[in-house]
Amino acid sequence: MVNLLNLxxxxxxxxxxxxxxxxLFTHRDRKxxxxxVIGGIAVAFVLSQIVFWVAVTHHSExxxxxxxxxxxxxxxxxxxxxxxxxxxxxxxxxxxPLVCMMIFIYSVGYMNFGTDEVxxxxxxxxxxxxxxxxxxxxxxxxxxxxxxxIFWEIMGTCSYLLIGFWYEKKYPDPDKITPKGAxxxxxxxxxxxxxxxxxxxxxxxxxxxxxAYKDIFNPDTLEHLAHTPFLGTTMATAVxxxxxxxxxxxxxxxxxxxxxxxAMEGPTPVSALIHAATMVSAGVFLVxxxxxxxxxxxxxVLALGxxxxxxxxGTFTAIFSSIMAVAQDDIKGVLAYSTxxxxxxxxAALGIGAYVAGAFHLITHAFFKALLFLSSGSVxxxxxxxxxxxxxxxxHHDEHEEEHxxxxxxxxNDMMNMGGLLxxxxxxxxxxxxxxxxxxxxxxITAGFWSKDEILAQAWTMNKAVFWTLAVAAGxxxxxxARQLCLTFLGEPRTEAAKHAxxxxxxxxxxxxxxxxxxICLGWVGIPEGLTGGVIPNWFHHFVGSTIEAHGHExxxxxxxxxxxxxAVHEFDWTPMLIGTAFGLGGLLLGWLVYGWKPMKAGEMDRxxxxxxxxxxxxxxxxxxxxxxxxxxxDLLFVRTSIGIANLFDLFDYGQPIKQDDGTLVERHGVxxxxxxxxxxxxxxxxxxxxxxxxxxxxGLVNLIGNAGxxxxxxxxVFDLKVVDGVVNGVGSVVRExxxxxxxxxxxxxxxxxxxxxxxxxxxxxxxxxxxSR
Amino acid sequence: xxxxxxxxxxAAALFCIGTxxxxxxxxxxxxxxxxxxxxxxxxxxxxxxxxxLEPGGATGQAFALFVYAVAAAEAAVxxxxxxxxxxxxxxxxxxxxxxxxx
Numbered sequence: 001m002v003n004l005l006n007l008x009x010x011x012x013x014x015x016x017x018x019x020x021x022x023x024l025f026t027h028r029d030r031k032x033x034x035x036x037v038i039g040g041i042a043v044a045f046v047l048s049q050i051v052f053w054v055a056v057t058h059h060s061e062x063x064x065x066x067x068x069x070x071x072x073x074x075x076x077x078x079x080x081x082x083x084x085x086x087x088x089x090x091x092x093x094x095x096x097p098l099v100c101m102m103i104f105i106y107s108v109g110y111m112n113f114g115t116d117e118v119x120x121x122x123x124x125x126x127x128x129x130x131x132x133x134x135x136x137x138x139x140x141x142x143x144x145x146x147x148x149x150i151f152w153e154i155m156g157t158c159s160y161l162l163i164g165f166w167y168e169k170k171y172p173d174p175d176k177i178t179p180k181g182a183x184x185x186x187x188x189x190x191x192x193x194x195x196x197x198x199x200x201x202x203x204x205x206x207x208x209x210x211x212a213y214k215d216i217f218n219p220d221t222l223e224h225l226a227h228t229p230f231l232g233t234t235m236a237t238a239v240x241x242x243x244x245x246x247x248x249x250x251x252x253x254x255x256x257x258x259x260x261x262x263a264m265e266g267p268t269p270v271s272a273l274i275h276a277a278t279m280v281s282a283g284v285f286l287v288x289x290x291x292x293x294x295x296x297x298x299x300x301v302l303a304l305g306x307x308x309x310x311x312x313x314g315t316f317t318a319i320f321s322s323i324m325a326v327a328q329d330d331i332k333g334v335l336a337y338s339t340x341x342x343x344x345x346x347x348a349a350l351g352i353g354a355y356v357a358g359a360f361h362l363i364t365h366a367f368f369k370a371l372l373f374l375s376s377g378s379v380x381x382x383x384x385x386x387x388x389x390x391x392x393x394x395x396h397h398d399e400h401e402e403e404h405x406x407x408x409x410x411x412x413n414d415m416m417n418m419g420g421l422l423x424x425x426x427x428x429x430x431x432x433x434x435x436x437x438x439x440x441x442x443x444x445i446t447a448g449f450w451s452k453d454e455i456l457a458q459a460w461t462m463n464k465a466v467f468w469t470l471a472v473a474a475g476x477x478x479x480x481x482a483r484q485l486c487l488t489f490l491g492e493p494r495t496e497a498a499k500h501a502x503x504x505x506x507x508x509x510x511x512x513x514x515x516x517x518x519x520i521c522l523g524w525v526g527i528p529e530g531l532t533g534g535v536i537p538n539w540f541h542h543f544v545g546s547t548i549e550a551h552g553h554e555x556x557x558x559x560x561x562x563x564x565x566x567x568a569v570h571e572f573d574w575t576p577m578l579i580g581t582a583f584g585l586g587g588l589l590l591g592w593l594v595y596g597w598k599p600m601k602a603g604e605m606d607r608x609x610x611x612x613x614x615x616x617x618x619x620x621x622x623x624x625x626x627x628x629x630x631x632x633x634x635d636l637l638f639v640r641t642s643i644g645i646a647n648l649f650d651l652f653d654y655g656q657p658i659k660q661d662d663g664t665l666v667e668r669h670g671v672x673x674x675x676x677x678x679x680x681x682x683x684x685x686x687x688x689x690x691x692x693x694x695x696x697x698x699x700g701l702v703n704l705i706g707n708a709g710x711x712x713x714x715x716x717x718v719f720d721l722k723v724v725d726g727v728v729n730g731v732g733s734v735v736r737e738x739x740x741x742x743x744x745x746x747x748x749x750x751x752x753x754x755x756x757x758x759x760x761x762x763x764x765x766x767x768x769x770x771x772x773s774r
Numbered sequence: 775x776x777x778x779x780x781x782x783x784x785a786a787a788l789f790c791i792g793t794x795x796x797x798x799x800x801x802x803x804x805x806x807x808x809x810x811x812x813x814x815x816x817x818x819x820x821x822x823x824x825x826x827l828e829p830g831g832a833t834g835q836a837f838a839l840f841v842y843a844v845a846a847a848e849a850a851v852x853x854x855x856x857x858x859x860x861x862x863x864x865x866x867x868x869x870x871x872x873x874x875x876x
Contacts, residue, residue: 746874746875747872747875748871748872748873748874748875749868749869749871749872749875750868750871750874751796751797751798751805751868754796754797755797758793758797
């Protein structure tokens with residue numbers, strides 16, 4: 001039975017086949033393309049369910065490692081490949097295909113399938129989505145860090161392709177980032193993290209001689225890593241630090257968080273899939289995977305106030321980005337910052353050793369954040385259509401033309417342009433509210449509550465500073481969620497567009513409702529046993545924690561967790577739960593009082609902003625809205641510096657004249673040109689002096705001699721004219737004719753030269769063989 | 775097992791396709807792609823020879839990696855040239871670029 005887990009091999013295969021099939025065969029047929037892609041993920045989903053249930057029912061036999069295939073050899077090194085299913089991978093296998101499938105189905109409606117406005121690159125979109133699913137699933141199921149990294153990079157590429165999916169889009173405001181720019185930004189910023197990841201892999205490989213999980217998690221190896229000194233610390237610390245660099249990039253932790261808010265330029269299903277639910281959680285999953293190494297680091301390295309660096313980064317990111325989220329007006333912007341903040345939560349949890357709590361929040365967050373993004377996409381879609389409807393006066397314009405004609409660009413993402421959508425889009429609103437409540441951790445019923453509570457409970461026992469910071473972040477989360485819900489759905493519509501917004505098509509709303517069910521109910525598998533006295537078993541903790549408990553004695557796959565973790569769960573402490581609940585409910589209530597009590601009118605200034613200005617904190621709100629100027633700082637430090645250096649090199653040699661925007665060519669001269677011109681001038685001056693010397697003095701002498709010679713040589717004139725000249729002219733004309741004959745060869749076209757070179761080469765080779773064979 | 779000759783034939787075919795692209799395509803980007811094909815044909819040869827003749831060492835793979843690095847650099851320089859060409863002359867058709875004509 002447990003051998004059924006071998007099916008995990010096939011899970012990434014079907015999305016990959018779909019990815020190949022779309023560009024090769026089906027891309028002309030939109031319906032066929034999306035059917036193939038959704039079919040691929042559906043097969044993966046069925047397989048994943050089988051794997052999930054087998055793994056759950058045989059969890060004493062986990063981690064399962066399949067027959068190993070030898071796939072890459074370099075010299076004497078051998079890399080092998082197999083599947084590796086442990087509880088952490090199992091829950092990811094449950095979550096990823098399900099969320100992916102919902103989002104794929106949703107995309108059909110979002111990309112306007114079956115209407116006139118269908119996206120011109122519809123099939124390509126599904127092709128990218130499928131490749132992304134391959135990356136995510138492949139990353140989860142295989143058994144070593146090298147394939148993990150490869151699939152990780154595949155996802156990075158998909159992220160780039162999908163953020164920039166509408167690459168031709170331009171905004172009237174030149175400071176607003178375009179999809180093209182956002183794609184590049186995401187790619188480059190995450191590459192910084194990936195570089196650390198890669199160095200970490202190299203270091204780990206150099207030390208352990210293997211990248212397979214079972215070799216790395218071997219207790220002897222871990223002990224060895226923990227006691228090998230390296231650059232003033234231990235090898236385990238260095239490896240953990242470098243690998244964590246990958247997480248910082250991929251999961252948008254401070255200081256590499258800047259790419260994620262801009263990634264919202266991609267189509268909304270992409271935001272939901274990649275930049276909320278799955279890909280960004282890959283970074284957290286890396287920490288989950290590397291947890292045994294994390295357990296062996298020297299906790300004093302880069303620590304502040306007794307908090308190890310992983311928890312430090314996570315905690316800071318959680319509070320920092322939830323502050324920024326309060327000041328955002330873009331409906332997806334709020335969610336983007338909220339994602340960063342929630343990822344910070346998970347990282348903080350893992351950093352303080354709360355393995356199960358971190359993994360639990362990873363799963364619940366994936367569901368409710370995907371739900372929130374998809375519903376916000378549905379809202380945006382509705383408002384956009386409402387805008388078209390409100391402005392359609394008989395003639396149908398292309399969306400972009402219309403924007404230019406109006407002269408004023410309508411932003412369908414701006415929550416200030418919404419309001420009162422509860423009546424217009426009831427199904428979307430229900431789903432959005434379910435997701436929002438889960439995010440803000442509404443007690444008892446929502447999934448977000450249970451997972452967040454578990455993190456807070458762990459933080460309470462480990463470190464009070466972390467606990468209070470996370471609790472405040474939870475309060476802020478509830479506040480901005482309430483603000484978002486009130487601004488979007490309550491009150492009266494603030495624009496014509498919101499007044500005419502239609503409910504979305506069923507292919508969009510049905511996935512929303514399915515995800516909403518998970519966003520609510522999923523938390524029930526992880527209710528702390530201390531709370532109910534064990535009436536409802538904490539299934540999640542038993543299953544995921546079993547890696548720690550059941551395999552504690554076996555020599556092979558031990559994942560060690562700080563001893564106090566299991567105690568903390570059994571002795572239930574009400575204090576953190578009550579404080580967390582107070583913060584969550586307080587935030588929701590405050591948000592409702594500020595924004596929901598009297599809904600905002602059109603044109604009114606944001607109330608938090610108005611309030612902060614009143615007490616002289618307007619500058620702070622502006623800083624929050626402008627992301628604390630981190631983007632500007634990086635722009636100054638890295639982008640402008642690079643451009644400056646490039647310009648400096650450019651100064652040396654401007655090759656070609658530069659075409660200005662108005663089409664005129666401007667000649668420019670750089671340092672090298674200047675030097676050459678200087679030499680030229682000096683040479684010309686010297687030449688002029690020589691010229692004067694030549695014409696006045698030398699010529700005079702020569703003429704004198706010449707005249708004397710002329711007189712004496714007139715007799716030889718005839719011989720000279722006929723014979724000598726004849727020879728000289730003959731040589732000259734032969735050269736000229738020859739030159740004319742050869743001139744056509746010098747066409748100036750590089751390809752012709754290459755052709756000649758190739759032909760000559762072929763000729764030489766033929767000649768060579770003829771001579772050899774003789 | 776696939777004999778060595780098959781790999782060599784494949785590499786030769788790929789090389790010829792690449793050469794054809796370099797010599798006959800008018801678009802500079804396509805020419806660059808042709809160059810990439812030629813480089814990768816060489817890579818196939820390197821790796822195939824390594825696998826069949828010297829499987830103990832890592833020379834063939836190391837050389838293939840060098841070729842990758844060179845190919846990446848070449849693509850970067852080539853694309854920069856094409857962009858410069860586009861900016862100054864509004865074309866990437868190589869026949870229009872004959873400044874060197876005698």
